[in-house]
Amino acid sequence: MxxxxxxxxxxxxxxxxxxxxxxxxxxxxxxxxxxxxxxxxxxxxxxxxRQLIELTVADGARFSLAPGSGLGLGRDESYPAAAAFAAHTNVSRYHAMLRYDGEKLFVTDTDSSNGTFIDGIKLEPNREHRIEPGAALRLAADVPITIDWRS
Incomplete structure (x- = not known):
């Protein structure tokens, strides 16, 4: 075998x-x-x-998610992506969490002040939501995150 x-x-x-x-x-x-x-x-x-997911924040900062990994989205310095959100004061310090299991991508709004949105629909906080390929992810009113699904 x-x-x-x-x-x-x-x-x-x-x-x-x-x-x-x-x-x-x-x-x-x-x-x-x-x-x-x-x-x-x-x-x-x-x-x-899927092997890898690439994320691009509004200002062009790029991040990769490998299967079994997660990424905190927000301005808190403990988050690896914090610098990408520093200029976006409408993004909370601990805004949302992404989780990628190798097949599906999930986001959880961590009780942010201005919300997390999939395809323009505000997500219920503290509950994991699946992001389908082609869906638009946005933090607050004006911080889009582009998702590049690679296989």
């Missing part, structure tokens, strides 16, 4: 098509038509695992 390759080992080879089965097994569906654990058909039932 072949050992599945993780994103670090697979590199940028376009012939590699990593998927995660519903049972949690991850492997290249070009090598495996069925999950060796559950027997699920990897071509019909399992979406490909």
């Amino acid at each position: 072949s050992t599945p390759l993780g994103p670090e080992e697979s590199g940028a080879d376009p012939a590699v098509d990593m998927v995660t089965c519903q049972c949690g097994w991850t492997g290249d569906r070009n090598e495996f038509e069925q999950c060796p654990l559950s027997g699920d058909d990897l071509w019909d039932s399992v979406p490909p695992v």
Whole structure:
């Protein structure tokens, strides 16, 4: 039995098509038509695992999210992205949190003063919301975050 390759080992080879089965097994569906654990058909039932998501804040600052990672959005200096929001005083110190599980991207408004929006709809605070590919994410009234879904 072949050992599945993780994103670090697979590199940028376009012939590699990593998927995660519903049972949690991850492997290249070009090598495996069925999950060796559950027997699920990897071509019909399992979406490909995304390798990276790129985020661009209104001022052009860019950040990457790898599968299993998160990013705090806000002006607090403990956040790696704080400098990108420093000039945006309508963005709270602890505005929102992003979480990427390798297939889906989520945002939680952390009780910000001016809200977090998906496609213009204000999100309920302190509740995780899924961001679909193509959706527009915005902090407060005028701080868009562009999401580049890479596979």
